Amino acid sequence: MNKRDETQFGGCHCGAIRYQLDGKPVYVSFCHCEDCRRSTGALAVVYAVYLPDQVQFIKGQRKSYQSSPGVIRTFCSGCGTSLSYEAEWQGQLVMGFFVASLDNPEAFPPERHVFDSERISWFNVTDELPHYDALPDNK
Numbered sequence: 531m532n533k534r535d536e537t538q539f540g541g542c543h544c545g546a547i548r549y550q551l552d553g554k555p556v557y558v559s560f561c562h563c564e565d566c567r568r569s570t571g572a573l574a575v576v577y578a579v580y581l582p583d584q585v586q587f588i589k590g591q592r593k594s595y596q597s598s599p600g601v602i603r604t605f606c607s608g609c610g611t612s613l614s615y616e617a618e619w620q621g622q623l624v625m626g627f628f629v630a631s632l633d634n635p636e637a638f639p640p641e642r643h644v645f646d647s648e649r650i651s652w653f654n655v656t657d658e659l660p661h662y663d664a665l666p667d668n669k
């Protein structure tokens with residue numbers, strides 16, 4: 531189980547929505563999938579995965595939509611900032627928060643690249659992290 535020894539805060543650009551994450555994330559990953567790309571307007575994302583009981587929404591009301599079967603994405607209706615996705619992973623509901631919406635993204639170095647098969651070819655990644663074509667079962 532995750533240690534509860536750190537708390538991180540994040541929110542949308544306009545400040546209407548704030549959230550709190552307790553303990554360490556399950557994992558942190560780059561994602562190159564088209565759904566993340568189109569929903570955020572970014573070339574790729576880095577997200578930090580948490581279990582629902584580590585997450586508190588402390589201000590504002592998110593909007594949500596289903597971006598693909600079983601995947602709910604949330605955002606601020608005021609400023610459009612993408613905040614999270616929710617899906618099943620290894621038989622449990624997890625919530626992935628986009629690290630760019632956290633107050634301290636420096637604290638979330640990614641551990642790997644997923645959906646590398648959908649990466650934009652001219653985005654030439656030269657780091658030493660492992661790359662996976664899709665979403666591996668283990669972190």
Ligand SMILES: [Zn+2]
Pocket residue numbers: 542543544545546547606607608609610611
């Ligand atoms: Zn906002």
Ligand SMILES: [Zn+2]
Pocket residue numbers: 561562563564565566567645
């Ligand atoms: Zn993705």
